[in-house]
Amino acid sequence: MTDAAIAGNNDVSQQPRTGLVTVFTGDGKGKTTAAIGTAVRAAGYGLRVGIVFFFKGKMFSQGEVKALGSLSGVDICNFGVDNWVKKGDDNSAAAEQAQQALATSAKMIKSELYDLVVMDEVNSAVDFGLIDVQDVLDILRARPAQVDIILTGRNAHQKVIEASDITTEMKCVKHAFERGIIARQGIDF
Numbered sequence: 001m002t003d004a005a006i007a008g009n010n011d012v013s014q015q016p017r018t019g020l021v022t023v024f025t026g027d028g029k030g031k032t033t034a035a036i037g038t039a040v041r042a043a044g045y046g047l048r049v050g051i052v053f054f055f056k057g058k059m060f061s062q063g064e065v066k067a068l069g070s071l072s073g074v075d076i077c078n079f080g081v082d083n084w085v086k087k088g089d090d091n092s093a094a095a096e097q098a099q100q101a102l103a104t105s106a107k108m109i110k111s112e113l114y115d116l117v118v119m120d121e122v123n124s125a126v127d128f129g130l131i132d133v134q135d136v137l138d139i140l141r142a143r144p145a146q147v148d149i150i151l152t153g154r155n156a157h158q159k160v161i162e163a164s165d166i167t168t169e170m171k172c173v174k175h176a177f178e179r180g181i182i183a184r185q186g187i188d189f
Contacts, residue, residue: 019115019148020165021140025123025156028170035118035150036064039074042148047115049074050108054101054121054153055094056080075114077104087128098130106139109147116148123153123160133157 022038024031039049056062056078068074079101085094105119125131136151140163143149151160161167177183
């Protein structure tokens, strides 16, 4: 039996392309990493990818941005303030950045220029009260059928989970940070 037969489709070229909504959430490491891995895979197959970073301002140097910027067919937009955002603080500047990130995501999705749009840390932006969950749901409902969307970030809202086709929760079992080991450039950021 072939892999295609096991997967339930004998001729993938005849299958209509329908986009899915995927959520990577939880307190474990790997949400952005999983989304970026999917973006690299998509770009490798010639799909157009848009990535919107909601919480990654200029102070956050990211290896993935440097690497993805060199790939053909990948567009990246960074939003966020130049310091850490804490839940419950006065985050008006961060809220403004999150609103811009949300508008950029909606524009990318509606444009139909992208096969995949990653909304990195959008779940956290909702959780922190920087953007409204209903606005995110409206974007998901209005998306063109062929566009895949990935939403990352801790504490995904239950309504976002319900609207998704796939939700994966990364659970932290053990982390080096608990032993005082700081994040390492090239591996953790």
